[in-house]
Amino acid sequence: MEKVKNTAWAVTGFLLFLFSTMMFLDEVRNFQKTIQSEQTSPVEVAITGKQVERSYLGKNHYLVMLSKGNEEKVSMKQTIGTYSEVSKEEYETLKPGDKIQGVIKGRVFYTQLDGKEAHKEHWIMLVVTVIFPIMYLIYQLSKLIVYLRVRNPFSKSFGTILKIILSVGLGSLLLAGYGLMFSDLFRWISENVGDQTYRIAEITDSRIDIGHGRYAETNYYLAFNFSVDGESFHMTKEVSAYDYKKNFKLVQIRYPVGHPDQVSIGGYHWRDALHLISYSWFGIYFCVIIITGLLIFAAVKIKQKKRAIEESRKQSRRKFRKR
Helix, strand or coil, X not given: CHHHHHHHHHHHHHHHHHHHHHHHHXXXXXXXXXXXXXXXXXXXXXXXXXXXXXXXXXXXXXXXECCCCHHHCCHHHCCCCCEEEECHHHHHHCCCCCEEEEEEECCEEECHHHHHHHXXXXXXXXXHHHHHHHHHHHHHHHHHHHHHCCCCHHXXXXXXXXXXXXXXXXXXXXXXXXXXXXXXXXXXXXXXXCCEEEEEEEEEEEEEXXXXXXXXXXEEEEEEEEEECCEEEEEEEEECHHHHHHCXXXXXXXXXXXXXXXXXXXXXXXXXHHHHXXXXXXXXXXXXHHHHHHHHHHHHHHHHHHHHHHHHHHHHHHHHHHC
């Protein structure tokens, strides 16, 4: 029975290895197609409006609209090609009627920043799909070394290399997690400390992205506009379920003086804390902290065990000398 179970696990692992390897190779091909499609002549199109897309944790994307009236709609409702992403500097200088430069990919207009975002998505998928094949190969090689029981300098060096690879890989993931976590924390502090401007914004659109499954996440969005120096400022903001349900036509907002793109929904409620805990990125940050704690705990235990072994050896030597 145990042999059948081990065989089943081995076959499952091998099939997952093949599947993830095929996904990695497919992503490589898609990445190559994306790069090739960018090697076309640039074109110019006129923008019809602007909008800031703001996540629940306060990360902004600056959008220019290519279809009239789209700035009043939730950005997630819009189809690719009806808007494009630009840098914050470009967003602040552009006005409706101005032209921006980009390329056409499959009848869809893309700016340079759209291309960078596409590259980033490809890189993330490449890293995600290659993790399991690498870990699988390392695991099989380590099993081979143990099976052969090779005791020579090469095997020890190879074992050291495996430890370094695993340490660097895990360390890089943890550093990336802490980098994102502290980035969100510092952004939240900078946006909520100091003088604030309060406004009443008019809600122009809304959207609920309902997640399916036990651990699926449901996201809530409000599109609204408010006046800044006599001009309308349009934004799509991800909000908590509580803020979504209590606001229908108007919503109270606040932002640091002089920074209308850093909007927060006015006031706090205990339900906001529940939404934050259930937020996907919060779960990722929590896992990073837990893994760090487990690694520290393991390191302390290993050190204590080494000390105990050394102490046991010392005692054995003392007893041997007395004899």
